[in-house]
Amino acid sequence: MTDSIKKHLWADIVNAPALPGVYAWYYSPEITxxxxxxxxxxxxxxxxxxxxxxxxxxxxxxxxxxxxxxxxxxxxxxxxxxxxxxxxxxxxxxxxxxxxxxxxxxxxxxxxxxxxxxxxMSAPMFASPLYMGMATELRTRLATHKSLIERYRRLHRQEAEPARNTDAGFAWQIAKRKIPPDRLIVFTCTTAADDKTAVDIENILNRIYYPILGRN
Structure with a gap:
């Protein structure tokens, strides 16, 4: 059984569920x-x-x-x-x-x-996801994403580009495209606590929604 889908802003990632599940990143375009x-x-x-x-x-x-x-x-x-x-x-x-x-x-x-x-106001209602993934613990996985994005925003021109379908590859693309992190939104949905449910859901979601910056 799944929980309701939850929205997390960049500063709120620390409050993501410490549970297995799937997640999707979105970018809300900004004209100041x-x-x-x-x-x-x-x-x-x-x-x-x-x-x-x-x-x-x-x-x-x-x-x-x-x-x-x-x-x-x-x-x-x-x-x-x-x-x-x-x-x-x-x-x-x-x-x-x-x-x-x-x-x-x-x-x-x-x-x-x-x-x-x-x-x-367009994300996520009218938006394609930037990246979709699964995790045995959502809070830890999303914290890793955040840490990598912060790292590559500082260093991405000094290191080789990682593979696109990895956490590092997603973070690299965020830095390369100069996407402001505070305009990123991530949605989480917890799943059953076994080792295959989240994998199966991620597999399906990636094939029907085609994330822009990473596909598994």
Whole structure:
């Protein structure tokens, strides 16, 4: 039998259940009050004189504050066929902001306020998980995640990138993408106290929800 799902903020991880279970990390995107007001003010000043500059500002703001945290790493691809040459290389995530979205924001910069407010409340209801896992003791496992994230935020450029499907790999990605830890949320759900229930649930959840920064 499982308990109800519980939400833990970054500062609250120490209070996670000391029980077996599954967990999921989420990131709540943030556009600060300062960035919001500065962007709206600059858009209103420049959109008539230089619309292309206003459009570039919208794209830059959305990319820096929202989209870059979720951009996929490159894929390594191989194309081959019978009696054909073999091609291999990397495929970059070609991410483009909708032109219609940019135009509407330039025309009405204040709509950024509504966008910011919805984004601020979007996790987890509208969000994909960053990482999902299981633990024989949730409190200890999540404390390990927190410690690794803090470590790689200090040192990630000085050490080789760990495997993506590990606790260290997840922490590395958080540091690499400069995701603010205080915007991370983790949800826990305890499970039966045996050695397979949480494993089975994690296996299923990873295959139907596709966490962005780590899949087992």
């Amino acid at each position: 009050d300062y960035d919001l007001e500065q962007t709206i003010s600059r858009l209103k000043e420049c959109r008539e004189a230089d619309r292309s500059a206003a459009e570039a500002l919208v794209r830059e703001t959305l990319d820096n504050r929202v989209f870059r945290h979720f951009r996929e790493d490159p894929y390594h691809a191989v194309i081959e066929g019978p009696l054909k040459p073999t091609y291999s290389g990397t495929l970059e995530h070609n991410f483009r902001v909708s032109g219609g979205l940019v135009q509407r924001i330039v025309d009405d910069p204040d709509r950024l306020r509504t966008i910011r407010n919805v984004l601020d």
